[in-house]
């Protein structure tokens with residue numbers, strides 16, 4: 570009798586990591602203008618001057634993080650060759666799901682000397698964390714570039730972006746020089762910043778636009794060369810992945826996902842080469858994955874509301890009014906041992922956000938003078954997918 574792996578004799582991948590999210594490309598393709606703008610903005614570092622503050626924006630998967638990492642790496646290599654440059658220290662903080670205190674505290678902990686005890690989680694405030702951060706910058710000296718990724722998720726971005734770039738001018742730092750790089754995929758974030766902050770942060774803005782099919786094709790071709798065993802992937806399959814992603818949002822992550830998942834399907838089915846048909850099938854899987862991630866990005870209570878509507882939908886009780894959704898939501902929150910939001914208004918606010926984000930379909934009901942006007946909601950996606958995702962998340966968090 571054969572073993573379970575007997576049929577799997579061939580692989581299409583020479584190096585699969587090249588197609589995964591964690592892989593940092595050595596070469597950045599099709600972003601020459603952005604790289605040039607970045608180089609200009611960073612050149613002060615090479616002359617020992619205070620770096621400009623940089624704000625990078627553009628939608629998901631357009632290379633903001635990859636280009637930023639690449640630029641910092643290049644800069645770190647260049648600095649030791651320049652006499653005029655101070656020592657360079659780079660730090661990256663992800664702001665998603667964190668408070669300002671957590672972000673600053675985290676930075677402090679990474680800067681503290683090995684033997685020092687970590688900055689306390691409780692008892693001290695954000696101001697204290699900033700003071701400690703400044704002390705550490707000065708203790709270490711040199712130039713510090715701090716990248717704040719997904720900065721639009723930070724509620725107190727104004728405070729951070731007001732404090733840090735001015736720390737030297739305000740006498741909080743004397744020896745070190747600090748530059749801030751903010752990354753955001755929300756264009757409207759800029760409007761939420763106070764005018765005072767805009768003045769400092771907007772020294773350089775670099776905007777990333779969606780890739781077209783030809784650009785995605787260049788990126789994929791290059792990766793495919795390293796990722797696949799020779800000849801196992803049709804060139805038309807690569808073009809297909811590029812074209813599908815370009816039609817959608819011009820997102821390089823999506824293009825890479827389509828190619829990787831398409832190749833996985835071909836491998837699982839023992840069907841080489843990877844063809845257009847594999848990429849087409851991959852599209853469904855990748856889309857499913859995207860929806861799952863979008864659900865994960867929602868706040869805890871927004872997720873309970875989605876779960877509640879999915880339950881109502883499964884038992885045929887949609888479209889539902891906000892009051893009915895609230896009742897089911899309370900049961901859902903209860904089942905996760907969470908205390909539910911108490912007002913109907915807060916549920917309605919969540920519902921309108923979820924509608925705006927494309928999770929819900931909304932129907933306006935007008936019952937004239939007697940019944941009044943109200944909205945009814947149902948999911949605009951498969952309820953089973955919501956429930957599966959929720960079960961998966963709950964497994965890891967409860």
Ligand SMILES: Nc1ncnc2c1ncn2[C@@H]1O[C@H](COP(=O)(O)OP(=O)(O)OP(=O)(O)O)[C@@H](O)[C@H]1O
Pocket residue numbers: 589590591592593594596597598599600627628629630631632633634635636753754788821822825
């Ligand atoms: N120009 C490029 N050349 C090579 N690889 C690229 C390029 N642009 C993007 N990629 C790859 O595409 C994926 C997504 O890019 P990246 O994470 O930099 O996007 P992002 O704009 O930071 O998106 P998000 O806002 O979602 O974090 C990564 O795997 C990255 O390596």
